[in-house]
Amino acid sequence: MNDRTDLAWTGGPVHTLWYARSPVPTPLGLAAQLGAFLEEFQDDGIAVYALEESDDPQLRASYFDHHLANSIRQGGSVPAIWARSQGRDTRVIGLNWIDEYQGILTLPRSGIRVPADLRGARLALPHQSASIVPARAGALRGFSVALELAGIAEHQVEFVDLGPQRFGYLRLAAPRRPEDLYEHEVAALLRGDVDAVYVKGATGRRLAAELSAHEVFDVRHHPDPRARANNGAPRPITVDAALLREHPDLVARLLSRIVAVGDWAAAHPLETVGYIARETQSGDAWVRRAYGADVHLHQYTDLEERSIDALEAYKNFLLRHRFIPADFDVRNWIDPEPLHHVLRNRRDRAA
Numbered sequence: 001m002n003d004r005t006d007l008a009w010t011g012g013p014v015h016t017l018w019y020a021r022s023p024v025p026t027p028l029g030l031a032a033q034l035g036a037f038l039e040e041f042q043d044d045g046i047a048v049y050a051l052e053e054s055d056d057p058q059l060r061a062s063y064f065d066h067h068l069a070n071s072i073r074q075g076g077s078v079p080a081i082w083a084r085s086q087g088r089d090t091r092v093i094g095l096n097w098i099d100e101y102q103g104i105l106t107l108p109r110s111g112i113r114v115p116a117d118l119r120g121a122r123l124a125l126p127h128q129s130a131s132i133v134p135a136r137a138g139a140l141r142g143f144s145v146a147l148e149l150a151g152i153a154e155h156q157v158e159f160v161d162l163g164p165q166r167f168g169y170l171r172l173a174a175p176r177r178p179e180d181l182y183e184h185e186v187a188a189l190l191r192g193d194v195d196a197v198y199v200k201g202a203t204g205r206r207l208a209a210e211l212s213a214h215e216v217f218d219v220r221h222h223p224d225p226r227a228r229a230n231n232g233a234p235r236p237i238t239v240d241a242a243l244l245r246e247h248p249d250l251v252a253r254l255l256s257r258i259v260a261v262g263d264w265a266a267a268h269p270l271e272t273v274g275y276i277a278r279e280t281q282s283g284d285a286w287v288r289r290a291y292g293a294d295v296h297l298h299q300y301t302d303l304e305e306r307s308i309d310a311l312e313a314y315k316n317f318l319l320r321h322r323f324i325p326a327d328f329d330v331r332n333w334i335d336p337e338p339l340h341h342v343l344r345n346r347r348d349r350a351a
Contacts, residue, residue, distance in 0.1 A: 014070055014247055017041065017254070020051035020063045022075035024201060025276040025291055026235055027096050027261040027299045029074070033275045034264070036257040046250075064132060066090050070247075072239045072254050076231040078134040078323070080238045081315050084333055085324035091244055091335040093255055094237040094301040095311065099228060101205045101290040102142050102219035106196045107189060108212070115150035115217050118143075121195040122158045124185050135181070137323045138231040139198035141314070145227045146217045160194045182207060189213075200232060202282035202290040229310035236311065237301065244335065255301075256342045262300035272296040303336050 019037060021029040031037065037048045051071070054060055062068035063075065066083040073080065074096070084090055106112040112121060123143050126135040140159070147154060162184040185197040186207065196216060199207055208215060222228050237258065244251050265272040276287045276295065287295065312330040319327050 012246075014046060014243075014250060016070060017046055017048045017250065018051050018059075018062070018068055018071040019048065019254070020071060020073040020075065021279075022052075022063070023280055024075065024100075024232060024235070025098055025279060025287075025295065025299075026074045027258045027265075027301050028072070028237060029279050030261045030265060030272065030275055030299060031257045033279065034261070036260070037254065040253055040257050066238060066240070069240055070243050072237065072243075072251070074235055074237045074258075076134045076138075077229075077234065077236055077311060077314060078132060078137050078231045078318065080236050081311075081318055082132040082324050083238075084328055085319075085326050087326075089241040090238045090333075091241050092236045092311075092333050093239055093244070093251065093335055093338045094258065095234040095303055095307040096237075096299070096301055097225075097234045097304075097307050097310075098232070098291050098295065098298045099220040100201050100232045102198070102200045102228075102230060102232075103204055103208050103213075104142060104146050104196055104198055104216040104219070105189070105208055105211070105213040106216055108214050110195050110214070112195060112216055113214065115146040116152070118147060118150060118196065118216065119152050119156050120158075122160050122193070124162055124188050124194040124197045125159050126184065127162050132323065134231045137318060137321075138200065140321060141230045141317060142198040142200075142219050143196075144317070145219050145222060148227075149217070149222070160188070162188055162194075186211065200230075200290075202277075202280045202286040205290040206282065206286045225306050226310045226313040229314040234307040234311055239338075244338070248338065251338055252341050255338050256345070259301045259339070259342050259346070265296045265299035269296040272299065301339065303334065303339055308334065 019028060019032060021032065032050060041048050051060060051063055059068060062071060063073065064079040064083065065086065066073060066088045112118060125139050126133055144154065147157065181203065182199055185199065188194045189197050220228055239251055273284050273287050273295065277284050280287065308331065315330055318324045
């Protein structure tokens with residue numbers, strides 16, 4: 001697509017578009033809450049549906065494997081990378097970076113205060129009950145960063161495999177409370193079966209407070225963005241490649257609405273925090289603590305080199321630990337032309 005000079009239709013008519021996001025702060029999710037996609041296509045006879053609101057588990061599974069035609073997704077990078085590694089024909093057309101809370105927690109009685117104290121510790125890993133479990137990959141990444149910082153090899157700790165989760169990642173069997181996503185980690189910590197757990201986001205920040213847990217390390221404070229890269233940063237916008245080839249105009253219109261959210265959020269800090277609180281099923285205060293008081297300034301979409309480098313580094317981590325079956329070229333996965341087109345049009349309109 002990089003040699004395309006226009007955005008003309010080349011395929012048959014599209015009657016339905018799907019978008020998917022997870023319950024985390026994303027520009028796509030904010031655009032959806034604002035009704036931007038419905039507004040964009042209301043006069044075209046194109047229905048726009050949220051994947052996670054479908055009753056069909058086969059459709060919802062596309063959040064992970066991206067099998068659904070005419071779909072766009074933004075959420076954790078693990079499913080997007082895994083689907084591409086499986087051979088799914090998708091393209092990355094934008095990235096968003098929010099340094100979310102990534103806490104490694106212990107109980108005060110453990111005596112583990114800093115990363116160097118993790119040598120010989122028992123570290124909780126969510127059970128790998130499916131082809132890909134983002135929570136397990138995220139936890140291992142968080143622990144690995146802390147261990148490397150302290151000069152501890154992975155074989156010098158014990159990774160404890162926890163039981164399977166009762167709740168699916170994308171509300172496939174929705175928990176009554178967000179903290180139920182960490183039920184096994186919390187239970188194992190309180191029973192003394194493990195010494196440390198990894199939690200993230202607004203839910204993780206609140207759990208740390210409710211448990212009066214000691215924070216050994218918050219990965220988001222690591223100075224190297226490649227080390228901070230995890231399932232939650234950067235979050236890629238991926239699109240069905242056939243839709244991009246055959247209907248680049250529709251993809252550009254979807255992306256334009258997502259890009260526009262950046263300026264809207266910057267001008268509406270209180271409303272943005274409120275939307276993210278609803279998206280993450282948490283309170284405004286926990287949103288600010290987990291994602292920063294300036295979270296409204298981080299709703300922009302780009303393809304910055306540091307984000308691409310970080311995405312590539314995380315893909316390599318997933319490959320090294322066998323979370324994905326095959327290697328691929330991250331830079332060839334990215335198509336910058338849709339974003340270039342959207343930004344060019346925005347500059348022209350502003351001139």
